Amino acid sequence: MPQGYEFFLIPGLPLLAFLVISAFATRKQDEELAPAFIIIALTGSLVLSFRALMMVAAQGELERTVPWLSVGTLSLDLGVLVDYLSAGMMVVVCVVSLLVQIYSIGYMRGENGYGRYFAYMSLFSGSMLGLVISNNLAQTYIFWELVGICSYLLIGFWYRRPAAAAAAKKAFVVTRFGDLGFLAGILVLSALPNASFGFADLAHRVETQRLAVGTATLVSLLIFCGAMGKSAQFPLHIWLPDAMEGPTPVSALIHAATMVAAGVYLVARTYFLFAVAPTALFVVASIGTLTLFLAATMGVAENDIKRVMAYSTVSQLGYMMMALGVGGYTAGVFHLTTHAFFKALLFLTAGSVIHTLHSNNMWEMGGLRKRMPITAITCLVGALALAGMPPLAGFWSKDEILTAAWHSKLAGHQVFFLAALVSAFITAFYVFRLWFLTFGGEPRTAQARQAHESPWVMGGPLVILGALAAVAGVLKKSVPGTGQGLGELLSREGAPEPFSWLVMGLSVAAATGGIALAWAAYSRGLVSPAAFNRRFPGVYALLKNAWYFNHAWELFATRVVIAGSALAAWFDRHVVDGMVNGVAWLCGRVGQRLRALQTGQMQFYVAVLVLGVIASLLVLVTRETPKLTGWWR
């Protein structure tokens, strides 16, 4: 077998594990085997992903395809594209997924549907890896929908709970809005002459300027629609907080580290399109900025530990989008990587707490640092990384995003920078509010007093992720297996943005300020949040209700959509059906009249036939008279 085809196995192994688990390990007595299959498969994928990374370092990009089907001149291939972006992303996905699976062994023990859970998880891991490694948009779309359906299945894992079923449906329907745009983008591309979906072909087309700027803008905006749905960007962000109804490891893997980052990855993958379309870049940056600011403020007033993290995820995804929009390609991808580690870590620590307390409400926790030291410390590492304190991973990537916004040539980049800086302050505040409420102070309930540390099968992944969240910043200087920094590997336009002491100082100051405020308010009681809420009830209500976006969407759904549907139904019933019925009525009436001609008299039929022939002959003769005159002479 020629070199390179083994990379088909990277998504292939977990998909195979899905089949094996579905077939052999979903019954009660075999369920214990299920995690073994997925862990073996993911280990294989991880080794192959590292091999891919080293191969790219040694030989450059690599693309392998097998033909799948061809329609006219358009041919669809199944292919793998291995470059630094996809190989790096695959390593991240494999590492996080592997750790989450190990954690799940402990977290999901004794649940109904233990085997089903790991079957879905394998399907998800395989689909996600397939999405990342895909070499063309059509294949990306297939896996894009597959991860969507896995997300649906896993959010609704406890499908007997009405809230979980509703959340699953909401996630599915809301992301579908975006996916429609993505599909439309693919269709626009397929309508171009010599259509091709391959990333390499498209990039070449853009380079040789055979793609009009208008088309590039349209296609990139449509693709961004898909990314908005998947990455929960404003105004389609409303599904992600509800998705927290799923098991916590699912939230960690799908709704923090990997699937929601797929939107960012897609934009990064098709960045060559965005790069020639300044309008599209501006839209990406604006949506990202709106998202990062709004979501950060929503996190402040939330009491459910997982929902705080969900808003935080939305906000951080906004940071990534904004980075891509202002031209900080490297910064966006870098933040995607570090965020995958520290956010997965934060979710898993939350899961560890929920596992022992059976409650999501932070006000029913408190003082857990003494009872659960490993969870508390790893959560602190994750929180510091999220807040962006040096030298943890989040600091380096967030700093790079801020620098990119600062130096951007985009109109209004000062606004983007300012919003990102303010949100960094809010981020630090809400994540340390979470930490102090959960782990600081004294236990507020009996359960919190009797909490116990989680078993090692859960603690181990926490420690490893904690270490990764702490040191992932070195990727900036050196990516393992390649010996170069992320910036040099990814950037296409030469040197990354210059380092700026001013930006770094502001970023650290914002983070420190946020942490200090949280400490003052929730640990020392120097500032009273309750007093603030009494003083500004409007602000509190606004934040508490997440800026009323759910209400707005509900209003939109119940008023606009239903009114529109009623109009469409009326049109269908009266105009469309009316036309169909009218045609039927007309045929009936005409038939009624014409049946008189069917006398049953054979001779009448012959007479009509003869008359017809004579009439035809007459027509023929009059038309052809010039040719026929003199025929009888």
Add this chain to the structure above:
Amino acid sequence: MNEIPPIQGYVIISALLFAIGLTAVLVRRNAIAVLMGIELMLNAANLNFVAFWRYHGAERMEGQVFAVIVITLAVAEAAVALAIILSVYRRFRTVNVDQINLMKG
């Protein structure tokens, strides 16, 4: 006999023959008479075939061959038609085509 008589005579006779046959088909009530009308029409066509063959120089044989084929067909058609008329007679006790109107819509 090198002198070719003018074609008009043949064509006029053929046309009359055809018209008579058609009239029989259209107006006669008796199915046998209708059948005879059809035979007349076929023979009108035959007459045309032979006349035009002769008029066009008689080197090629198509005209005559067609006439022979039409005669053969006419025989076969008459056999089938008479069989049908016989069976119609057994069913309806009449061969009057006016009274056979099962095809009425």
